[in-house]
Amino acid sequence: DELAIYLSTDIESVNDPIKWWYEHRPVFPRLSRMALDYLTIPATSVDVERLFSRGRILLSHLRNRMSAQTTRALLCLGSWSRLKLVKDEDVRKV
Template sequence: MFDDLFDLKPTSTSPVIDELQLYLSTEPEPVADALSWWYEKCKTYPRLYRMALNYLSIPATSVDVERLFSCGRLLLSHIQSQLSTTSTWALLCLGS
């Protein structure tokens, strides 16, 4: 399987580096919606588009985490709890 490994020649430039260099060489332009701009440029910058989509899709708030902590406080009293760790984890995951 690896017999021809040493016969392979390394490429002089990587498509990823070429894509990044192309992006960095363009002039900045003002945009109102970054996601729409990246969607329009998905053919030009396919790898950067995917990375930008992942980055720009991160929620800006921690509401889900705070809600989970609030449910955990209602489920477990500060004084005593007879639930095991596994039971507590299962109840919080199921939302019961």
């Protein structure tokens, strides 16, 4: 399990977490993809527009009381699910 291995490694001081995750992709392929997804900002307006579109769907009038943290988590989970980085059954367990 990638997460168990990652959590059991020694803590090291890092100046650039994006670079660290990029370099550790072979060791932690799923975790690195998730970390890079979370740590990086979309570079093009198309990505930003797509994100806002998904956010609008997510933040419908029925769900307008979700916190920013919950919204961010749901958008990340949706992205990771489409990339097959997380399994639906793992999300259901939480």
